[in-house]
Amino acid sequence: MDVLNFVIVGHVDHGKSTLIGRLLYDTESLPPDKIEEISKASDGLGRDTEFAYLLDHLEEERKQGITIDTTQVFFKTDKRRYVIIDAPGHVEFVKNMITGASQAEAAVLIVDVEEGAREQTRRHSYMLALLGLHQVIVVLNKMDLVGFSEDRFNVVKKEVSDWLASINVAVDVYIPISAIKGENITKKSDKMPWYSGTTFLDSLDTLKNKIPPENKSLLFPIQDVYKVGDKRINVGRVEAGAITTGAQVKILPTGQTTKVKSIEKFLEDTQEAIASECIGITTEDSVFLDRGNIICVPGSEPHLTDRVKANIFWMSKRPFTKDQKLTLRCATQETTCKIDKIARKINSSTLELIGEDADDICNLEVAEVIIKTKKPVAIKDFNDVQEMGRFVLVRDENTCAGGIITTEN
Amino acid sequence: MSSTLSHLDKLENQSIFIIREAYSQFRDVAILWSIGKDSTCLLWLVRKAFFGQIPFPALHIDTGYKFKEIYEFRDKYAKEWNLELLVARNEEAIAAGMGPDKSKFNCCNELKTVALKQAIAKHGFKALYLGIRRDEHGIRAKERVFSPRDEDFEWDYKNQPPELWDQYKTKAAEEEHIRVHPLLGWREIDVWQYVQKENIPVTSLYFAKNGKRFRSIGCETCCGPIDSDADTIDKIVDELKTTRISERSGRAQDKESDYMMQKLRSLGYM
Numbered sequence: 001m002d003v004l005n006f007v008i009v010g011h012v013d014h015g016k017s018t019l020i021g022r023l024l025y026d027t028e029s030l031p032p033d034k035i036e037e038i039s040k041a042s043d044g045l046g047r048d049t050e051f052a053y054l055l056d057h058l059e060e061e062r063k064q065g066i067t068i069d070t071t072q073v074f075f076k077t078d079k080r081r082y083v084i085i086d087a088p089g090h091v092e093f094v095k096n097m098i099t100g101a102s103q104a105e106a107a108v109l110i111v112d113v114e115e116g117a118r119e120q121t122r123r124h125s126y127m128l129a130l131l132g133l134h135q136v137i138v139v140l141n142k143m144d145l146v147g148f149s150e151d152r153f154n155v156v157k158k159e160v161s162d163w164l165a166s167i168n169v170a171v172d173v174y175i176p177i178s179a180i181k182g183e184n185i186t187k188k189s190d191k192m193p194w195y196s197g198t199t200f201l202d203s204l205d206t207l208k209n210k211i212p213p214e215n216k217s218l219l220f221p222i223q224d225v226y227k228v229g230d231k232r233i234n235v236g237r238v239e240a241g242a243i244t245t246g247a248q249v250k251i252l253p254t255g256q257t258t259k260v261k262s263i264e265k266f267l268e269d270t271q272e273a274i275a276s277e278c279i280g281i282t283t284e285d286s287v288f289l290d291r292g293n294i295i296c297v298p299g300s301e302p303h304l305t306d307r308v309k310a311n312i313f314w315m316s317k318r319p320f321t322k323d324q325k326l327t328l329r330c331a332t333q334e335t336t337c338k339i340d341k342i343a344r345k346i347n348s349s350t351l352e353l354i355g356e357d358a359d360d361i362c363n364l365e366v367a368e369v370i371i372k373t374k375k376p377v378a379i380k381d382f383n384d385v386q387e388m389g390r391f392v393l394v395r396d397e398n399t400c401a402g403g404i405i406t407t408e409n
Numbered sequence: 410m411s412s413t414l415s416h417l418d419k420l421e422n423q424s425i426f427i428i429r430e431a432y433s434q435f436r437d438v439a440i441l442w443s444i445g446k447d448s449t450c451l452l453w454l455v456r457k458a459f460f461g462q463i464p465f466p467a468l469h470i471d472t473g474y475k476f477k478e479i480y481e482f483r484d485k486y487a488k489e490w491n492l493e494l495l496v497a498r499n500e501e502a503i504a505a506g507m508g509p510d511k512s513k514f515n516c517c518n519e520l521k522t523v524a525l526k527q528a529i530a531k532h533g534f535k536a537l538y539l540g541i542r543r544d545e546h547g548i549r550a551k552e553r554v555f556s557p558r559d560e561d562f563e564w565d566y567k568n569q570p571p572e573l574w575d576q577y578k579t580k581a582a583e584e585e586h587i588r589v590h591p592l593l594g595w596r597e598i599d600v601w602q603y604v605q606k607e608n609i610p611v612t613s614l615y616f617a618k619n620g621k622r623f624r625s626i627g628c629e630t631c632c633g634p635i636d637s638d639a640d641t642i643d644k645i646v647d648e649l650k651t652t653r654i655s656e657r658s659g660r661a662q663d664k665e666s667d668y669m670m671q672k673l674r675s676l677g678y679m
Contacts (some may be wrong), residue, residue, distance in 0.1 A: 003416055031655035054547070071550040072543050074596055081416075083594070095571040099553075102573040223426075224433040228460045235458075237426050266457040276414060278425040280460070291433055315571050329576050332433075392573055397581035399571045 004209055007085040007104035007133075009097060009124035014112040015141040019179040020073065020084050021051025023201070026186040029075040030054070051180075072100075079205045091120060094364055095315040098127060098402065105210040106135040113140040113156050113176070117163055123349040123364070129167045130313060130366065130404060132386055136164075137173045137203050143192065144178040150194040167351070173203050212275035213385050216240040217300035218249070219378075221331040221388075222293040226280070233264050233280035234289045239331060239387040243281065243295070244272045251287060252294040252304055252378045259284040292333040294378040294388075302378040302388055307340075308371040309406050312361070312393065313348065316400035320361040326400070328373055330391035335375040337393075343368045361401075368406075379405050417603055421454065424591040427554055428458040428538065430577055431589040432465075435536040438589075439495065441525075441679065442467040444479045445626045446611050447540035449486075450600050451592055453609050455538065456490065466493040468528055468537075472520035473503050474628035482612040497528035509630045514669060516631075522677045526562060535580060536587040539679055544596045545625075545656060548670045554593055557584040562677030597656050598649045605642045616640045625657045632660050 008016045021038075024030050038053040054073070071086050085104050087097035101107065107128050111121055128136060138160055146152040153176045164171055175184055176195050183189035186201045198206075218241035226233045243249075247260045263270050264280035273279045281295070296302060308328070314320060320339065328337045342358040345367035354365060361367045382389030382404045393401040414422070432438060440455055440463075442448045455463055469483060487494040499507075502519040509516045529537070543550040553569050555577035562585060570578045580587050592600070604611060614623045621634035622645075635654065639645040670678075 028653070031653050033655050071547070072594070073550065074544055096569065099569075099571045099573060223429050226459065228462060233460065235429055237422065264460065266460050274413065276419065276422055278422045278429070278458075387574075390574055392576040394579065397579045397584075399573065399576065399578070402571075402573050 002080040002209055003083060004080060004106065004204075004207055005083040005085060005104050006106040006108060006204070006207065007087055007101045008108045008110060009087050009101060009120075009128065010110035011112070011115075011118040011120035011124075012088075012090040014110050014115070014118075014121070015179045016110055017052035017054075017086055019108075019110060019139070019141065019177070019185070019200075020086055021054045022179045022182055022185050023084070024054060024073065024075055025051060026182055027075055027077065027201070072103075077201060077205055082204065087124070091123075091364070094120075094123065094127075097124060098131070098313070098315060101128060101131055101133060102402070104133060106137070106207040107133050109136055109138045109160075109171075110141050111138065111156060111160055112142050113152055114142050114145045116156050117159050119349045121160070122163060122351075125164060125169060126167050126348055126351065126366075127313065129169050130311060131402075132382060132404070134169060135207055136169055136171050137175070137200075137207070138164075138171050139175045139177050139200060141177050141179050143176045143183060144181050148176070148178075148183075148189075148191045150192070153195075173197070173206075175200055175203060213240040213387065214242065214275045216275075216385055218243055218247075218295065218297050219302060219331075219380070219385065219388055220249075220281075220295035221333065222289050222291055222295065223332050224291055225289060231264075231282055232289075233282060234295075235264075235278070235280040236295075236332065237278045238273050238275050240275050240385045241297070242272055242274045243279070248298060249283075249295050250298040250301060251289065252296060252301065253376050254287075254293070256285075256287050257298055258287050294331070294333070296378075302380050302385075304376050304378050306373045306376045308337075308373060308377065308379060308391075308403075309369075310371060310391070310403040311366060311368055311406055312401045312403040313366045314361045314363055314401050316395070316398065317363050318395075318400075319363070320395075320400070322359055324395060327394040328371060328377065328391050328403075329394060330377055330379060331388055333377050335373045335377060337371050337373040339369050340372045341370040343370065369403075371403075381405060417599065417606060420595055420599055421457075421603070423594065424451075424454045425458045426575065427577075427589065427591040428455055430575070431536055431538065431555070431587075431591075432458075434577075434579060435587070437465075437532075437534055438536045438538065439466045439468045439528075439532065439534050440538040441540070442469050442483075443540075443626075444469065444475075444483050444612060445540075446600055446604065446615060447542060447592060447595075449611055450595075450603060450609060451538060451540040452490070452492075453607060454591065463490075463492065466495045466532075468495045468497060470521050470524050470528070471496050471498045472516075472524070472628050473498065474508070474520070474630045476612075476614055476626070476629045478612050478614050479626070482610075486610065495528065495532070497524045499524040499527060509628070513631065514673065517673055517678060518676060521679065522562065522673070525679070526677065529586060534586060536589050538589045538591060540592050541590055541679060542592050542595050542597070542600075546670055548674055549593075552588075552590055552593060553578070554590050556588040556590065557581070558586055558588060558677060559583065560585045564675050564677070566671075566675065598646065601642065601646050601649060605646055611642075615645065617644075625660050627660055
């Protein structure tokens with residue numbers, strides 16, 4: 001049975017955790033002792049049974065009624081299994097939302113129909129677009145608070161769809177729901193006869209799985225080298241394409257060529273490996289491979305450069321200033337780097353231009369930059385092969401930014 | 410061409426990737442082996458990742474209250490898989506008579522967390538592999554794949570590092586060690602289906618005898634069996650497909666109070 005990972009994003013208090021709790025409850029995915037646990041904990045805090053507590057497990061989350069960190073839960077329908085990634089909606093925890101979203105294949109954007117789109121509605125959806133997550137369902141929640149009004153639904157739907165169009169996200173599915181009352185979640189609501197679309201659950205079943213880039217040219221970044229018996233086994237994960245024994249391959253950055261002698265898996269005899277498989281290889285010639293080398297096919301090589309043009313999103317409260325040294329990590333490649341030029345930077349919620357040819361980048365800003373790396377790196381355009389078209393920037397052992405490679409030079 | 414990897418293949422590959430990432434960064438590592446199904450499954454994956462020759466020790470935290478089947482299984486497979494087995498016990502607390510009758514919280518903390526601290530200090534491990542999973546407990550669901558602990562072993566759950574695209578945390582000087590969680594995305598049933606597919610040995614405590622079996626195993630004193638007739642792996646898999654009882658329903662530390670697990674974990678509990 002297939003498994004699909006999706007993330008739920010949106011502004012704080014618009015009902016993400018409640019929606020998930022309701023979904024789990026209505027699909028009978030919850031053990032009775034978990035239901036008892038949340039009703040006891042809700043009682044303890046003097047509240048009605050709070051579905052959000054199924055995900056908000058930290059004491060601070062329950063007492064303050066907010067989600068601090070991303071979490072993942074599982075449920076299944078007749079069609080397939082799901083991993084739901086809950087992301088915090090508070091501006092303070094955007095890095096946790098990005099952590100959650102980076103692991104998803106699709107997204108659900110939840111908007112409080114009474115409040116309309118807010119700061120995190122816009123920021124989260126913009127981040128989804130930046131992360132390449134284009135498969136989005138929009139749910140307009142709390143319909144019970146607006147008397148299940150079709151007019152109000154249409155007003156907010158237009159507001160949200162105008163915004164999404166401005167960031168090039170095409171969404172077909174807008175669903176009026178009430179997570180707390182269970183309207184249009186797993187069964188069609190009789191309170192909104194004007195709505196002819198599918199329920200939330202049925203819409204989920206229409207989402208498509210992300211397929212690893214098997215039909216692209218081979219990219220096999222070396223993770224490590226193990227000496228096993230008298231063999232030197234170069235291990236890693238095939239990020240794109242496929243690798244077969246006997247294939248002629250090229251090693252970047254050295255440019256040497258050799259042939260694949262064997263593909264190694266413990267106690268398995270295998271001649272081929274495809275994208276997302278973890279394997280080891282041995283080579284015909286005694287070439288010296290190391291972590292960060294990229295194995296590819298001669299003639300279909302990724303771009304090798306020390307100048308990377310990218311959009312980066314800054315996730316650290318300590319701003320970046322141009323004197324700071326950073327480490328760039330792309331697949332298993334790692335090199336020190338500096339940001340040569342901050343061409344422009346924008347506010348990730350309003351998309352307002354904050355500066356051109358700037359000197360710093362602050363928390364939550366998105367910047368178009370040119371990075372100069374100390375060692376050359378093999379890269380792809382993000383729209384071609386995501387796995388080699390994205391990177392993180394690390395400062396003092398902490399990931400402070402994520403980056404999307406826009407063009408190859 | 411479409412993906413030919415099954416769900417279990419995908420999980421296996423992702424776990425092996427994580428195991429190799431951690432080893433490439435740390436080298437001074439150990440796998441925490443409680444002898445339960447999850448850490449035994451993890452050990453199996455580690456054997457695969459390193460082609461049968463695990464280049465680091467397997468660490469068993471022994472509270473002295475474990476089932477005899479656990480000790481037998483440990484010694485048998487430590488030998489068969491050629492493991493470098495380390496056993497860590499908080500001898501001082503055991504000699505002083507620490508037990509769950511004193512306080513469950515203190516007992517878990519002293520005999521597990523403190524014993525682990527002592528072992529890390531003694532061997533200088535910079536990272537530990539643990540077989541915890543998100544679906545076991547709401548607190549574990551909040552974990553990162555690479556999760557730093559500070560010098561007091563504390564887990565700063567309110568300020569966890571971002572984790573994007575399989576780029577994991579590197580260790581900073583002020584961080585005592587990193588917990589590495591290769592099975593975080595597995596569910597209980599995935600573990601059993603993998604045990605079934607790979608024919609991984611597990612302790613007999615999981616199989617029903619006289620209508621009872623253990624679904625989650627800790628100390629003999631603090632875990633109870635569930636009603637079950639599942640006496641084979643196939644039957645366990647079938648049971649899990651239909652059950653609505655949660656996995657750790659027999660584990661005392663999950664029930665003591667609402668936030669006991671959070672408090673234990675923030676102090677360094679697994």
